[in-house]
Amino acid sequence: MTLEVAIRHRLGGFALDATFVSPDSLTALFGRSGAGKTSLINVIAGLIRPDFGRIVIDGQVLVDTERGVDVPRHRRRIGYVFQEGRLFPHLSVRHNLGYGRWFTPVGERYASFDAVVDLLGIAGLLDRRPHLLSGGERQRVAIGRALLASPKLLLMDEPLASLDEGRKQEILPYIERLRDELKLPIVYVSHAHAEVTRLTATLVVLSDGKVAAVGSVGEVMGRLDLFPLTGRYEAGAVLEARVAGHDGAFGLTILDSAAGALRVPKVDLPLGTPVRVRIRARDVMLATKRPEGLSALNVLGGRIAELSRAEGPIVEARLDLNGQALLARITRKSVSDLGIGPGSPVFAVIKSIAFDHRSLGLQSASAEE
Amino acid sequence: MTLEVAIRHRLGGFALDATFVSPDSLTALFGRSGAGKTSLINVIAGLIRPDFGRIVIDGQVLVDTERGVDVPRHRRRIGYVFQEGRLFPHLSVRHNLGYGRWFTPVGERYASFDAVVDLLGIAGLLDRRPHLLSGGERQRVAIGRALLASPKLLLMDEPLASLDEGRKQEILPYIERLRDELKLPIVYVSHAHAEVTRLTATLVVLSDGKVAAVGSVGEVMGRLDLFPLTGRYEAGAVLEARVAGHDGAFGLTILDSAAGALRVPKVDLPLGTPVRVRIRARDVMLATKRPEGLSALNVLGGRIAELSRAEGPIVEARLDLNGQALLARITRKSVSDLGIGPGSPVFAVIKSIAFDHRSLGLQSASAEE
Amino acid sequence: AHAQSGDVVIFAAASLKTALDELNEVRRRESGAAARISYAASSALARQIEAGAPADLFISADLDWMDHVERRRLIRPGSRSNLLGNRLVLVGPARSTATVAIEPNFALAERLGSGRLAMALVDAVPAGKYGKAALEALGVWPSVASRLVQAENVRAALVLVARGEAPLGIVYRSDAAAEPQVRVVGTFPEGSHPPIVYPVAATSRARDDATSPWFAYLRSPAARAVFERQGFAVLQP
Amino acid sequence: MIDFTPDELSAIRLSLRVALAATIATLPIGLAVALLLARVEFWGKSLLTVLVHLPLVLPPVVTGYVLLLLFGRQGPIGAFLADHLGIVFAFRWTGAALACAVMGFPLMVRAIRLSIEMVDRRLETAAGTLGAHPLWVFATVTLPLILPGIVAGMILTFAKALGEFGATITFVSNIPGETQTLPVAIYTLTQIPGGDPAALRLTLVSVAISVVALLASELVARRILNRTVAL
Amino acid sequence: MIDFTPDELSAIRLSLRVALAATIATLPIGLAVALLLARVEFWGKSLLTVLVHLPLVLPPVVTGYVLLLLFGRQGPIGAFLADHLGIVFAFRWTGAALACAVMGFPLMVRAIRLSIEMVDRRLETAAGTLGAHPLWVFATVTLPLILPGIVAGMILTFAKALGEFGATITFVSNIPGETQTLPVAIYTLTQIPGGDPAALRLTLVSVAISVVALLASELVARRILNRTVAL
């Protein structure tokens, strides 16, 4: 499951020049408005033929300008959720949803109409024309239309942008399932840290048409130099862990990591399953001695590896917990009050509550790799 | 500064039946996809004439079906940021932006072209046609167009939905300034808790065309019964406080509240300015004794008023801190480990870092009320 | 169904419609062998014959177009003859009572006043050509040449007079006779213009047995009566 | 009920047949040419544009004459079609239909082209990504979206065919039952003294037919447009 | 360079003037009627639709005859206009322009109406919210968006006017220098044996004019459409 992109293309005054390899099934494109995310997706979809370069998905060459390969878009078997919907105005919602089905060989239809309609909560809209839908309804139908084409490649351009939290939490697991169970290559554009964090294996940060960074969410989001592009708010680190046990009484799951044991709200995975846990810097407190009588369940010992030099009230601390990196964001006053600096032994204090569904990037063992 | 809405309207199978009064300059509409937010805004804008009812803004009657009042939309002086952009395809960005200006009396033009263009970062796009813009660029131009009409009423339907964090953080303060300095009535639709929390004075929750709740963000978001509509993740409480001092050395501001002193990242407000501080339940830890050697700067003493009865691993605790309510979200295991229950004296531990720009609903004294 | 063999097709100038329709109807009743008659401008018909039209008989409104097809050997040699003659008249509105003596240098321009003289196209349509020749011969052409309205055909010229748009018009006697809203105020001397002749001929593709009954019929006394009632003169072959 | 003479009846029937045939026959070609002009850049595009508009620019008599020269029995195309395909236009109702089709062609092409140019092409690319071959995209997206233009083009061509006589009479003459359509019959009636009442009768018939056609087309158009009304 | 006779030159000049006048005069009325038909529901709408299409449905001779009856010196409208406003159509080039305008009217209205119906009305409401009075909305949003339709309507009317002769000659006859437009001159020539070469000359002139007009309109249309190309 790899996506290889190496293209150059000019659009008026804008130059797209992107080269990266994403080894994972899901690749998230991140970047500020106008960075070139949609343009890049359009190239993958075959809407733009790049001036130069190649795109290979899982060994299948979609475009190779040198060898003159250019698979026509209707043969790429993509499900493209456009940034602006693009529902067919002359078709009912039902027929919009069913459009891609016509062109999918019966044996390759993995998406079930009823299941998708149910998932998206659009059963009541099937006989309406798109122009009578609300913004979010339209977006859901657009997602459904792309899914029901049973694509071999899913391109999603801010698919959840105008949906409420509830809807997002219903749809995200489905996308995860496509990724994990069907190993569907997915390219996902989003501005929402929470979504990217949750979904992504590989994050590609675009800036002004160029690739500013490629890597796992943890790596990229944790890079202090990328804050202008990724945003400081959601910075954090990723811990590799394994399911070590379940605490049925309190509904908790215990994870084992190099840094120590973590208690998180229960996840339904068999013992031994590897998981990635993203811990936001803002959710980590530091203590100079092991705190007592505190509701935070997770206390991990280690030392400070690095403190960011900051002018403002806030400082990022990179911790070394038994070789595992963790980011903590604290005030400069706390650094001074606690008298800590690089090398100081500290305890990282993390509430279990911080590990909600948003930060647990769960992956079944088979998807892991 | 009040917005009075009392309307009934049918749209096909959908019935909008909304009655509420918002005493604040900014009213946020919140609700799941298809709840009727856009429809309601359309009624306010004069795009839909309601079957029955009235809409009054600041004493000015826009619609009153009983008295036959229906101010034509071009005389309502609104700036409507549509959910779907609606830029004029035949005009350059510059002329799109300038469109509303033509119709604004010179003396009433408060929005400066250069300032708005700068704010939105669209200076490089002025001579392009809308169809050559990226999704986010289009959205920014749409915001600019609405602002540059120097409206007397701003309607924003998910205006920041497809913008990156950076852009949002640039634009939100401007909207706040319009609200505070010009006392511009604003109706703001958003699915993002962060935005709503930050901006709003009055939150109106719509559900299936009806008003499910009206009140301050703190009240409404804290209501456990509204979790299905508002989402549990962002639940929290609002503290009324006053700027008590500034700690220049560490870049902190000290706020005084009934519950005690709070240290938050510096805010540029004069001493004595009343502010609202929203504290998310998930950012509050509980301790049975005052913690020491911990990076969290804010420790407030009080007692547990109520614990939610929950099946899952998570429990919400309502605290009474000197009469001031605060919500804390902790694991059931912590409740058991700490041996606390209703009436137990506890310390609420809050990182200063938790009070970022998102949770400080700052309001200058004059806007307060 | 297209023209079957045995079914005679006549191409005739449009102005003959009333008379020929009547004759055809009589013939259909009597012998059951009605012709199919296509009425159009002589020019169009001549060109169509040139292009192989399934016409058996051609009755042209002037000699020029008959000459045109004859030169191209499209009519059966010896079948051509002059069938009908007509007269040129000056018409005015029905309510006018005056008559005009049409003679050399007669005061046509004065009679028009500020109005115009309605004629068929003087260069293209036979009635117009004859009219122009007559006016030239009578010496009044220069005084009215700039005062003409040239209609597409005689009927249209007649309508202009009938509607009062033009005070006077030059048309065929056969047309004037059937229009109650106009009155003949004068008749042009026969010598003032080339003889008005409607020639008839069989096309070279026509079969003799199909056309000869029609030649005979067109020359029959019954036909003569019909033609004369319409204001035509029947010419001797 | 008005009593029609057999000739009138045959003219009415013929005119309907000719107008329908002209409209239906023009549609696919008009559609193709409109697509070509709206979507494809090619050498000689201006020439094609001019060619398409010629029947409008030329006096109908000239158009009819050109048709006669080309599609007559002796004409190059007419002879070829007659010899090889057995299709004869000369002095047949098919010729009348051809004349009407040619005269209506610019109207058909323009209307369709106009609506093709207003189609949101992003919908077509969307259909493409969903696996639809360009031909399918055309059939399932473009075609439905340009229906208003197609309806307009058809009604214009039909109306034109109901009124066309200059090219018709010049090309295929005025043979009752074969090429004498309503307008040709009307024209002939205006050529004879006393023909006006009969001409008026037929004119009213013509108008009545067009009323029916127009109302039907309006109904269709309304149904199509219903789907795009928005605030 | 071809040498034209004075008569030919005057026919060319006249035809240009008539076609331009017809096109320009039809535009505002055509626009208004198209708007009415596309946007307003009113009693008698079907009647208006039929009326608009009549010049297409009726043989041109009939249209010309009706014009003569109405706008002739003796006609009710013609007499009124002549007496009260001093506007005379009968036997004037203005009458030729009127005939061409009437004949081109259905084409103009259809083209504009088609594009009005395809306008995204949400853009108009957006302009309304920004303070634009409906008339301004029309001028600044609707009008620019329907420009392709207007251009198409104008070019169709212009082309039609270049070719129209049936209604023209019936209404205002054929007065050299006054009402003898190119098609009338061409028609006249086709009626004379041996007139073909001269007719061909004038036909080519007609075609040349239309080529220039078409190319110009294509340029304009291309500029307009450029702004809506998207992926």
Ligand SMILES: Nc1ncnc2c1ncn2[C@@H]1O[C@H](COP(=O)(O)OP(=O)(O)OP(=O)(O)O)[C@@H](O)[C@H]1O
């Ligand atoms: N004309 C109509 N006929 C039938 N249903 C309609 C019509 N217009 C709107 N609706 C329905 O009314 C509901 C409210 O629509 P509205 O656009 O106000 O939702 P919304 O709250 O803005 O949602 P979103 O967040 O998805 O934009 C939707 O379910 C929509 O399908």
Ligand SMILES: Nc1ncnc2c1ncn2[C@@H]1O[C@H](COP(=O)(O)OP(=O)(O)OP(=O)(O)O)[C@@H](O)[C@H]1O
């Ligand atoms: N044809 C064009 N001519 C000029 N500039 C163009 C053209 N097409 C795109 N651009 C510019 O290229 C840049 C990238 O556009 P793109 O749509 O890929 O951005 P994006 O990353 O998807 O942004 P957003 O998050 O706002 O949707 C934008 O600045 C856009 O204005």
Ligand SMILES: [Mg+2]
């Ligand atoms: Mg984009």
Ligand SMILES: [Mg+2]
């Ligand atoms: Mg909405």
